[in-house]
Amino acid sequence: MQNLHDVVVAIVAFIILIGVMVVVHEFGHFAVAKLCGVRVESFSVGFGPRLFGVKYGDTDYKVCLLPLGGYVKMTGETPDQIATTSEEGAVVSPDDPGAFTSHPRWQRMLIGVAGPVANFILAFVLMAVYYALFNEVPLHETSSTTIEWVAADSVAAQAGFKAGDVVESFGGAQHPDWEKVDEQANFNFNQTVPVTVNRDGNTVQLSLALPPDIKGHDFDISDVGIIPQYVRGPIGVYDVPAGTPAAKAGLRGGDSIVAVDGHPFHTVESLLAYMQAGKGTALVLTVLRNGDTLPPMVVNPTRMDSGWKLGFEAVPPPMRDDPLPAGKAIGKAGQFCRDKSLLIVEVLQGLFTRRVAVSQLSGPVGIARMAGQAAGMRGWFPKIGLAAAISLNLGILNLMPFPILDGGLILLLLIESLLRHDISIAVKERIYQAAFVVLVVFFAFIIFNDVTKLPIFTHMKP
Template sequence: MHTFLVDTISVLIVLGIMVLVHEFGHFVAAKLCGVRVEQFSIGFPPRLFGIQIGETDYCISATPLGGYVKMTGESMPGENMSLQGADAEAIEANKVDPGALTSHPRWQRIIIGLAGPVANFVLAIGLMTGFYMLHNEVPVYEDQAVTLDWVVPDSPAAKAGLQPGDRIVSFSHDANPTYQQIYEESALALQSLGQEHTVSMEVERGGQTLPLTLSLPDALKHDDFSPDEIGFIPVFQPDPVKVVSINPGSPAAKAGIQPGDQLITLDGHAFHSTEAVISYLQFRKGAPISAQVDHQGKLSTIAIQPAYDTANPPPAWRIGFTGSRPPFHIVQLPFPKAVAAAVKFNRQNSTLILQVLHRIVTHRMSINTLSGPIGIARQTGEAAETPGWEAKLKVMTFISLNLGILNLLPFPILDGGMILFLIIEGILRHDIDMRVKERVYQVAFVMIVVFAVYIIFNDISKLPLFTQGKP
């Protein structure tokens, strides 16, 4: 199990990199626009130590989870974290100071505001581009002939007559097709005219070869189509699902499942991946399942009551464990393909935080599901101790991506709030009264502090120390 020390060190390193990149984006944009940068700080005040280079104080401050760039002319609480009242004379003086932020046109100030989140997006794409170029971990099953582990009822695959255990011996023009070839042929078939797109295929079942026809509905015709949407999950690995970790208080924990156990069958079905298990649980819609478990060589049958999990998007029926990864090999993509894969990965994950916020606002998800610094620390700690680079880079990418998105939200103190004020002022063709802006920022700052305290308290309540023994 990962330790508190690993969690702490990993989150400080990751957030430090994210904040450094974010603030560096603001810094570069400010310099290019001719704005004087007085201070570049990693962490919030009080200042601990630093060095003065030219007009800028580069420093490390005491509160590590954050940072800021202080530009001449900033006077709003939240922009310089001083919470000091605006000096009218200083504001007027800054308007004629060519190095002050407020003397520059609004479009330049908007660019400076956007530069931080954009830097996070560039970092997210850069991390995944490097991963795909140097250490792209491709599951072995994707390059092997496909045997079906599970077929989703009422899916196109089920309607075609596919069953678990079938081995696909031909798909369109490909003999013994790989998972990648099935994807390519399906995507090609979806480009044909009409509402239904068909592919001829053959499967081996019980020593016989059966011809089948797969119909793909027009609804599958979109940019992010994947073969999973056909409605089958291939055998990821020859062995049963092995449990790596258990979520405290989860159905699996209550049933007595332990790390190292193997799930031999669920309701008599043998599964070979957590993806197949999750898909089966959705089919069962929360009904109790009977699991045959191998614990240190001893078989036992236990009943498990799945729970509907809204804390981890997308919401789904789960039993609360992490399974072992399927075997993989390294494929190094050329730069253009690596960039395309990185952009696709970030696009697919960019809406998750917005979906979570929307569900909370519409009361379809509890605010208690949000994670703060402690929750993020646990995730980075787990990634740090996970073998391979994939988990580490994906966690860093996800944090950088969501840091950029959160900062674009139109809330005062955040970059998006500053940009919103500038847009409103541009429409009105005059500045909003400084006292009004100051009060708005002060209220927003207090709200942010209260929200942060609540989230941290919520994180602490989720620690194993406080969850053990709960029903």
């Protein structure tokens, strides 16, 4: 955070984001508990002292002082409520028909899984609404179909396409724009289409073999290695995290990358394709800062995730709205949720196999930074996409079979079902106490790790 404004925006965005995610999660528990006949003593938005609310039936619906999520309190929900007394001083009997523990285990499992399911539904609805109302796509600032770059060893490269070629005909379309090229490609899956390009004033006839239709995948011409030039101007740099190759080379937020090794790239996609072909070879950047051209900047890409990268965040390209029909919006929302969920599961697997370091995880401070950045970015996707991704994270993490989490509750209920008797309250209390200590230590480490990533600390590192 560079100033007080950024801090305030991040805090407000974090409170709203996490508040909505947690309240929706707790509403899932609440709704199914009510359907199953479990007595819900309170449904709270926020924590701490009660500010205001209304009691309807057995439930106190209230708003509390600290707006960091919320909670649902069910009679007999935790072992200590059965072993001790309630707030009113009366013993909570295991035989109380309204108590959580008096209901069948399958109902308790449903109540436990309802919170994560509510998060999954929220993520899906958010993305379906986004695709149906917005679906921001790049605004094509150029009228010509100029190929900005051709990925090495791609289908297009093998067919003879080169950077700078201008597509004059594609299949049956004459003088097409890039949208028409994509349309023609979608009409000719698994076919070889004739393509005419203008190369340095000369007409060149080429043939492009298109891949077969892949169900659930929206074909884009970049799938065959052709990266279109649809914007003018250099690549804008939005942010450069400390410790990345770009930061070590001296790149800063607000800079503009005019050329890479003399190639005038306009999009990050072209730069990424160029770096993958170079396999980590040092790059010479031509950088514009405050209107002045800097001396050549040498940067060494490093392998991150699945490819070679410089580690900076680019300024998003200009966008336009292209709303999808309801059916396609639902399909895209499902694809988004599936892809993000698989990524989260892959990260969790990486933690246990030591392919992913715990220090790479983000906690409340990291989420607040991302929320603040999303709030300041143009368009709806950074905001809605982040909210949906965090909702999916919350749902999946709560399903992990760890005591205190919903998945831990379900695991204990499954064990009791196999044993055909309840685990003693004393044993449950010890399990929850140990799990609580582990979670506190884990989150303390995550928060400490978040804080050390803040600019005020990262600038102190060599």
